[in-house]
Amino acid sequence: MHATTEQLLSARDGTSLPPAAEQHIAACAACRGEVQRLRSLQARMKAMPEIRPPHDLWQTVAVNAVTTRAARRVPWAAITGFAASFALAMVLILRMGPEVTGDPVANSGNPTDVVASTPAPAREAVTPDLLQRSQRLEAALRALPAAPSVTRASTAMTIADLEDQLMLVDARLSSGQLTPQQEETLWRHRVRLMDSLVRLRYVQINDAR
Amino acid sequence: MAGFSDCRADPAMLARARRGDMKAHEVLYASYGTPVYTLGVRMLGEPALAEEVLQDTCIEVIRNLADFREDDAFGGWVKRIAVNKCLAHLRSAWHRKAQSLEPAGDDAPALQPASGDDPASAVGDGQALERALAELSPTARAVVWLYDVEGYTHQEIADLMGKTVSFSKSQLSRAHERLRTLLGEEQEVSVCTPLPSSC
Secondary structure (H helix, E strand, O other): OOOOHHHHHHHHHOOOOOHHHHHHHHHOHHHHHHHHHHHHHHHHHHOOOOOOOOOOHHHHOEOOOOOHHHHOOOOHHHHHHHHHHHHHHHHHHHHOOOOOOOOOOOOOOOOOOOOOOOOOOOOOOOOHHHHHHHHHHHHHHHHOOOOOOOEOHHHHHHHHHHHHHHHHHHHHHHOOOOOHHHHHHHHHHHHHHHHHHHHHHHHHHHHOO | OOHHHHOOOOHHHHHHHHOOOHHHHHHHHHHHHHHHHHHHHHHHOOHHHHHHHHHHHHHHHHHHHHHOOOHHHHHHHHHHHHHHHHHHHHHOHHHHHHHHHOOOOOOOOOOOOOOOOOOHHHHHHHHHHHHHHHHOOHHHHHHHHHHHHOOOOHHHHHHHHOOOHHHHHHHHHHHHHHHHHHOOOOOOOOOOOOOOOOO
């Protein structure tokens, strides 16, 4: 009976073998030939050529300048703050639903660093549920920590694109020349954009942890 | 293949990179980009996934370099990050789903390596080996590559994969049995050929 592949690999690598297997391999030409074949295969694998990455791949990473943040250690208090922010953001996201009703919440928040605050609707109570959802999404967005200094270019570009679209929507909503139907459509679009933005920002931050 | 052993970084360059100098990071990337990408392609068998591994590794290097102090071990540190990124891909539900949709390859015929002494022989042999490795299951391919090429021990592989040493050993054995078949290197040895006074 010949040595098993596991035993032959052990013989190739010079690791411990049961005495009987060691004696067999030493005496059996076929098994010694197999050990030699395994050794040769390993050498062939090690000799496989390197593969160069696409030359522009670096550009997909270095989108934001790295600042002195890299040389700074995050204090425990900040970590706790981040954790609390995450928890708050998730609670707010989970509480949002399509059937939200009630009076619009007065928009008392500060503009976020990402998008402008929810614009005031042209007519009272035109879209209370959408307005409320929009404001909650903004609160969730504010609760998230700042964007990491280095991120995937694709993520950063998608976020920038969403922000641009939000600016356009807000500009149109502020124009005051909309039919109720147009206004409703724009508000729905705004909530969808905000929703995507919050989710993407959460992924981005979670990715960096 | 030079791999990560040649992936050394000048301490001055590392210091610049730690201060957030992106030009220095680009120089470091030039030293580890190819080994990381090669590792990704060999372990995952997909250039697109290898690109993701390289991006993720690069981002992690940039983010964590400030906390890394063993300049001489820079290559090993990057390799450890890259291996973990590859294994994370293997563990992902998406990867498992993609693999489950592929036809089972256990009955695949042996791949025909180029033969003869012509210059194309070595190239053909390399291609046959590449195709044979691609036929292995992702886990088996990862174990073979980590053990046989990157020099990880069974204990290290077991720790990385969250499995046992026996798992790593059996994956390696089964992978080699499969490679032997795929490369058409099976010997006609059904009986032992004893040497005098033994076997």
